[in-house]
Amino acid sequence: MKVAADATRLRAEGVDVVDFGAGEPDFPTPDNIKQAAIRAIEQNFTKYTPAGGTAELKKAVCERHAQDFGTSYSPAECLITVGGKHVIFNLIQALINPGDEVVIPVPYWVTYKDVVNYAGGTCVFVDTDEQKGFTLTSAMVEPYLTARTKIVIINSPSNPSGAVMDRGEFEKIFQLTRDRGIYLLTDECYCKFLYDSEPFSIASLPGAKETVLVAGSLSKTYAMTGWRIGFGLVPKPIVEAMNKLQSHSTSNPASISQKAAVEALRGPQDSVPLMLAEYRKRRDFVVQRLRAIPGVVCQEPRGAFYAYPNLGVVIGKNGILDTVQLCDRLLAESHVAVVPGEAFGTDRHVRLSYATSMHELERGLDRLHQFVVKNS
Structure with missing residues (x-):
């Protein structure tokens, strides 16, 4: 900034x-999305919505994620937020207590470090190898997992490096975290922008929903950065905790942006x-x-x-x-x-x-x- x-x-x-x-x-922003926002204004959809987003948008998020990645989330496992950054902030604040450790590969998106510190947690940084394209492996992560580890954050594709997790290594990291009862936060902000592989969500693996935390955003995928719509797909108890925090901080994301987001997810993907x-x-x-x-x-x-x-x-x-x-x-x-x-x-x-x-x-x-x- x-x-x-x-x-x-x-x-x-x-x-x-x-x-x-x-x-x-x-x-x-594509015209069909802008027109949906204009219709929302004309139809006076300008009041408060539920703090965690409209039922319509939650359903659209779950449907799009299922269609793109083969997952099976329900609206009760979805929270709509004021951008993708807001999802990550709410997740960290809801889950991290002083002394909890969060494993973060380097280089990392700037917000991860600050939101963990804000919650009183401890950042545990894992260096990657520039000569290998900054890619992360399970062997790099495992030595940093302790009894205090609460979350491992993976951002693939990565901001800033553009590194993409090898699917096999991603699955190994999921197995490591699942077996230890550690949450795996997958930041899928750039999930549609891959140059030599197909979009994939670790949340699509069997049994992933119990420990995988999906942080998503419409900002990059649909050129909607200023509209401020993100979403989390997480276990229902965590949705409830995040919703309490959100209801006393930002309250709902903008009603008009939510209508535009429904069109983005359900409309043409061209x-x-x-x-x-x-x-x-x-x-x-x-x-x-x-x-x-x-x-x-x-x-x-x-x-x-x-x-x-x-x-x-x-x-x-x-x-x-x-x-x-x-x-x-x-x-x-x-x-x-x-x-x-x-x-x-x-x-x-x-x-x-x-x-x-x-x-x-x-x-x-x-x-x-x-x-x-x-x-x-």
């Missing part, structure tokens, strides 16, 4: 900024493969272009819409001590906005979103190339 704010400030001052910081699609095809084209260009910069290393993302290049070639040179300073300098001197790796738990990388036009990618990567050459 700081990156976006700084870029916005510079733009307001008339600076030509190329923004690779935004973690949201550059595509418009926009999803169209976005994926464009992201694949951009990914291929970005990875090739980054690898052409002397000293820069970039693993190929297998999902989502981020590249996570290693810019260690400039760390420690010309007063650039870390990626925070690197990003500040890159924005100030070359007018390119990216997110520092420190936000995600690593110290030599930046996150670059390619959810923008090819024209902007070309301009921004040319500027990044010149910056790296100048400062390495």
Whole structure:
């Protein structure tokens, strides 16, 4: 958010900024979804709804998840939230007590660490191997599981690295956590944006519903980031606990957004493969272009819409001590906005979103190339 704010400030001052910081699609929300929201307004669907979402939307979520992944959730096992981040916050607050441990692979989405700390829990970080594309294995996770472990978080495809869990390894991690009575939180925010594999939910395995916690979002799949609709698919007692928290904090997600979400889930899905095809084209260009910069290393993302290049070639040179300073300098001197790796738990990388036009990618990567050459 700081990156976006700084870029916005510079733009307001008339600076030509190329923004690779935004973690949201550059595509418009599909028209059928917007029209559903307009109808909701015209029909005066503008009152409170139940705090945990309408029955109609809960049913639509369960139906879509069943159709896409073969799961069998009921509306009683579903909670509608104010975006995917809200699901994760509510889950952590409902389940984590002081001293509980939460296992988080590195690099991680920034919110995981903060919400665990807010709940008084302890983050246990598991490093992944950059040379192997930041992929996680059960052998990496198992040594970190203790009697205090409450949750293991998996985000596949990953924000920021684009890493995708191997299905076999995902199943092994599920078996490890299930056998120990540990919850497995699967963050499925980018689940439809996979470049070389089919969408999969670990919640589809037999017996998974007792310990698997699904955090989902419509934001990325349907280009609905500003509409703020997320959902959780979890055991009924946890839904009830989360609903109590939500009823005394945000109350219900916006009624109009909920109607739009029903249309997103039940209406045409054509926009999803169209976005994926464009992201694949951009990914291929970005990875090739980054690898052409002397000293820069970039693993190929297998999902989502981020590249996570290693810019260690400039760390420690010309007063650039870390990626925070690197990003500040890159924005100030070359007018390119990216997110520092420190936000995600690593110290030599930046996150670059390619959810923008090819024209902007070309301009921004040319500027990044010149910056790296100048400062390495």
